Amino acid sequence: MTDKTVSFGYQDVAPQEKTRRVGEVFASVAKRYDIMNDLMSAGMHRVWKDDFVRALKPQPNERILDMAGGTGDIAFRIEKSGASVTVADINPEMLAVGMERAARKDVTSMVWREENAEVLSFPDRSFDAYTIAFGIRNVTDIPAALKEAHRVLGFGGRFFCLEFSTTKWPGFGEAYDLYSEKIVPRIGKAIANDSESYRYLIESIRRFPKMPDFARMIEAAGFKNVKYRPILGGAVAIHTGWKI
Template identity: 70%
Template sequence: MSTPETVSFGYEEVAATEKTAKVGEVFSRVAKKYDIMNDAMSGGMHRLWKDRFVRRVKPREGESILDMAGGTGDIAFRMERSGASITVADINPDMLGVGVERAAERGIDTLVWSEQNAETLSFPDQFFDAYTIAFGIRNVTDIPAALKEAHRVLRYGGRFFCLEFSTNEWPGFAQAYDAYSHHLVPKLGKLIAQDEDSYRYLIESIRRFPPMPAFAKMIREAGFTSVKVEPIMGGLVAIHSGWKA
């Protein structure tokens, strides 16, 4: 499948060749305040979502797991406790730098940190037992390519897990959250991170992400079987999973 000539960057349409760089600029700007902003935007709920996500992954001692777009280490720190071998990959060196600093503060020296593009991973075929990506897939320029790469680097029997914002289906709450996210989150970004535009993009990118059934179809088309979707808070976020059979 070829990359389309234009792709969404928030509510803008930009050349596909430009999106990766533009997203990189966003995350370089917000890297230092990324985790503080996650707490502010979600009222701390993102911590519970990530805990639930890792419980679904069930990392085990002796496994090799790739945590893609995991720069600041939030998912990796939770999985590291299991004794699994975790590689944290991110396209953005500034996000990785934050993660390395946080790992040092926690006394964690077992993680491998790797600068990687999700669409063109440098790892061999059938290298990992599990692939995780949390709140990162919507920022990828060519999502089908990234899903195919996830499938390629997994061993047979390997599992894919993705945590991502989605389309809320609760009447009333959906409209309230939409108003909050569009109007208040950019203001929080300006107050806390001194960056309103980056957080406006991040909210817009959520709105442009495919709804749960459409994304599940993309996962199946990448070759995964037993694809499941677990909505959280009516689909505000969702855990997508699949197996490489």
């Protein structure tokens, strides 16, 4: 028994309670997840993801694990390079959406796996790269997930994370906060009939560590040459590290 708590949006809850609630959130929003991303970011998430995969520089025949990649947005971009992509997600509803998209696109090369980022079933040194986009903040035990990322990467493997953060642009940050707090839950209600799940998604961004703090967490997991590149003044950031 432990009295440790973790953040679920603005609430502090027991770890197993966060895992359960996050599962419910993504089960609820899975079928509308991609259209909601378009509406919430005015389509900018597509640009960020393109930038993210360009920075990754996937190569033919590389083994790449896309964690929390359920709907396949990152994986489909990587697959075009000829890399071997495994899409992993803890949420079966999100994976189902991704597999349906793959069937429509007639993409048969990708592997789809239900996995917990904190306790992966893959052997040591299974992959050349590990990607996670807008997923790490939803993990209950982030340090454990980072250590697992390090474990399943081979020597020379690279860790790439795309995640929301805190913008430092004067004025923009305040406007973004107002939009996120007041407008996004209303969009969630109108499009997905679920304002509370989107309220959580916004609150989870506010509770996520600042860019330098998250970089230190990546280093603590064993990664070297850890860097981060802010986008929109830090509203979004690409974090990278190497297993060397």
